[in-house]
Amino acid sequence: MSAPSPKVYGWCPGALRPMMSGDGLVVRIRAPLGRLSSEQAQAVADLSQRHGNGLLDVSARSNLQMRGVSEDNHPALIAALQDLGLVDTDAAAESRRNLLITPFWSKGDKTHTLAQQLSNALVSATDLSLPGKFGFTVDTGPAPILRNTAADIRIEHNADGLILLADGAQTGLPVTTGTAVEEALALARWFLNQGGAPDGRGRMKTLIARRARPSAHVAPLGTPAESPTLGQTATGQLVGLEFGQIPATSFAELATHGALRLTPWRALLVEGATNIAPQPGLILDATDPRLRVSVCTGAPGCTQALSSTRQLARDLAPHVPSDATLHLSGCTKGCAHPAAAPLTLTATAPDTFDLIRNGTASDHPAKTHLSAADLRASPDILTKGS
């Protein structure tokens, strides 16, 4: 019998519109400009322990996720987050303000200014009804570093200046700091007018694949840079989170070093920090094998999961070849790594997995019915016979 197909929701949970999961409500916080001051971060850590399960996730879109919140506790949690300035006034504004910003900005620079303007404009654009997953990036450092992160409208640099890019297009629209935000909203309206979201769902890349980009988008794109590695940067220390999750206690301790900036790389940038000491859930070494593993929540946290996942990911990480990556998924949906990976283990039943090579969690397996015990005992199963 084949495993049941996972449910596709087509929307993202927010703080005001949380999603029920296997371990309670998932409350996703869209921190303004992806930053929490030290005080905000320490207060969020405290709230996570009081109202949630004491674990915080950083999502692939730089959102902070509190898990294990009960429905009874949700109103008090929202009131506290509103006092901290971390929640919008309504769920529609929260959904529109889907903005990812390169974390390497300085107060008052071009990136910071554009992101603030775009954030304000999205909150004010009450007539703009975009799909829940539709998002923007402000990626205006020296070279784009967010291209591998899902987004629909991107503001970047090319060799000549600022450009606006419809995701999936090979050329963009030259803009200035004075026009970029207005043009970004115009491009979002173009997406809707062109039928990009027929039943409220849709992505720019899909639309661009079947229709021509806007005719004025003729400027060449900049060359993207690699995602940064863990360690010291000019803005602070970039520290990794084991599988994108951190205990609230470690989060609070990190915040004693400086404000925290959220990133899409399962990492936090701690403003102005150097020499951060080891903490549970933190990864400080850029060669740590856990960085080569993506794993989703799995059971019991996700109601769709067919198996637990995280401990197996921890156990297998040291056995993943240094030139490969492993994706361990609780079902065929593949939330933690929607793209193909060299090695993928997809759960088909409790502690039972299929192995897929160079594919996604739903692709045809090379090996089936692998038990977690066998994988732990003979982790070379991952690579044998490849």
Ligand code: SF4
């Ligand atoms: S991939 Fe993982 S987190 Fe996503 S629905 Fe399946 S089990 Fe849940």
